[in-house]
Amino acid sequence: xxxxxxxxxxxxxxxxxxxxxxxxxxxxxxxxxxxxxxxxxxxxxxxxxxxxxxxxxxxxxxxxxxxxxxxxxxxxxxxxxxxxxxxxxxxxxxxxxxxxxxxxxxxxxxxxxxxxxxxxxxxxxxxxxxxxxxxxxxxxxxxxxxxxxxxxxxxxxxxxxxxxxxxxxxxxxxxxxxxxxxxxxxxxxxxxxxxxxxxxxxxxxxxxxxxxxxxxxxxxxxxxxxxxxxxxxxxxxxxxxxxxxxxxxxxxxxxxxxxxxxxxxxxxxxxxxxxxxxxxxxxxxxxxxxxxxxxxxxxxxxxxxxx
Numbered sequence: 001x002x003x004x005x006x007x008x009x010x011x012x013x014x015x016x017x018x019x020x021x022x023x024x025x026x027x028x029x030x031x032x033x034x035x036x037x038x039x040x041x042x043x044x045x046x047x048x049x050x051x052x053x054x055x056x057x058x059x060x061x062x063x064x065x066x067x068x069x070x071x072x073x074x075x076x077x078x079x080x081x082x083x084x085x086x087x088x089x090x091x092x093x094x095x096x097x098x099x100x101x102x103x104x105x106x107x108x109x110x111x112x113x114x115x116x117x118x119x120x121x122x123x124x125x126x127x128x129x130x131x132x133x134x135x136x137x138x139x140x141x142x143x144x145x146x147x148x149x150x151x152x153x154x155x156x157x158x159x160x161x162x163x164x165x166x167x168x169x170x171x172x173x174x175x176x177x178x179x180x181x182x183x184x185x186x187x188x189x190x191x192x193x194x195x196x197x198x199x200x201x202x203x204x205x206x207x208x209x210x211x212x213x214x215x216x217x218x219x220x221x222x223x224x225x226x227x228x229x230x231x232x233x234x235x236x237x238x239x240x241x242x243x244x245x246x247x248x249x250x251x252x253x254x255x256x257x258x259x260x261x262x263x264x265x266x267x268x269x270x271x272x273x274x275x276x277x278x279x280x281x282x283x284x285x286x287x288x289x290x291x292x293x294x295x296x297x298x299x300x301x302x303x304x305x306x307x
Contacts, residue, residue, distance in 0.1 A: 077177050079238060081231060083137060085172040086145040090132045090153055091164040099128065102159055117152060124148040128156075135171075142170055142231055172227065175234040179222035179242070182250035188218070192244065212236045218245065 096115045100108035105118045115128045124138035124145075134152055139145035149168055157163040185205045189197035195218075196206040204217040204225075214228035214237035224241065228234045252260070 077179065077238060077242070079175050079177045079226075079235060081140050081173065081175050081234070083172075083174040084139040084142055084145045084170060084231075085135065085137045086139070086142075086149055086168065086170045087133065087135045088149050088153070088168040089166045090134065090156060090161065091166050092132050092162045094128060094130050094132055094156065094161060096128070096130050099156070099159060103155070117155065119148055119151055122148050126152045128152075142173075145170060170230055173229065173231055173234055175226045175228075175231070175238075177224050177226070177238055179224065179245060179249075181246075181252070182222050183218060183220055183245050184248040184250060185218060185220050188245060188248045191248075207241065209237055209240055212240075216241055220250075 096108060096113075099115050099117075100106055103115070103117060105120075107116045109116065113129065117126045117128060118124070119126075122139055122144045124136050126148075127135045127137075134149070136145060136149050136152060139148055146168060150165060153163050153165045185197060189195040189205050192207070194208050196208075197204075202217075204219040207216045207218055208214075209216065212228060212233040214226055214233055216227075216237060217225040218241070224238070224245075226234045226237050228237055
């Protein structure tokens with residue numbers, strides 16, 4: 001129902017396929033010769049008539065209206081996953097000085113008692129402690145985080161340590177999305193006790209969910225920042241918060257309405273002459289279509305995604 005910023009755009013919600021009218025009646029080619037009238041054989045072939053011009057009937061206009069209403073009621077929201085934090089253990093003592101002297105792309109922070117190591121692909125940073133605990137940040141998906149963690153473990157193994165890759169888990173996921181409307185955050189914070197709004201400290205409303213466990217930062221522009229334990233929890237949190245903020249959406253301005261009509265007119269297909277306009281497909285079971293993206297998959301999100 002919902003869009004994972006999955007590392008990393010938005011796919012257009014399917015509105016059904018155009019049906020083709022099929023004549024199930026009997027044709028002269030499927031009838032025995034003795035049943036075909038004589039004029040079928042004797043009549044000269046008639047010149048082909050010019051194609052009739054497509055005239056938009058009132059029924060077609062009526063059928064387009066529900067489809068536009070459906071687009072209004074089923075917005076698409078992209079969820080961009082910006083950071084996945086994971087941790088694991090190598091089950092051995094690590095000599096940080098030796099790692100700093102012999103390792104590659106490392107930095108020894110003596111005041112913090114740890115070594116930081118970086119990878120170019122995937123672009124991540126690991127914090128390594130002498131106890132063998134390692135924390136990896138910067139990944140944009142759970143699979144990418146596990147790949148980076150195993151590469152860090154292999155790098156430590158090549159330095160001569162008896163490394164065993166254990167206790168891998170994703171501890172935190174940061175995602176962002178944008179609602180297709182502005183939000184009246186003052187009225188929203190007054191209605192829900194879970195919402196905390198301190199404009200002197202932060203411009204957004206802090207809203208805490210307990211099932212799934214997540215913390216959301218909601219802004220008046222419609223932007224939402226989600227922090228949860230997994231990518232699936234981020235998507236569930238967006239599904240939970242959408243009906244709550246929808247009640248406090250800001251009305252669209254004349255400029256927004258004009259821009260929305262222009263986008264719909266640009267992507268609306270031309271009417272076909274050979275077949276009647278297709279009937280609108282039934283509305284989806286959920287009023288929200290989420291697409292999870294990642295930075296690699298959506299370098300430039302589609303502008304239609306924010307409608």
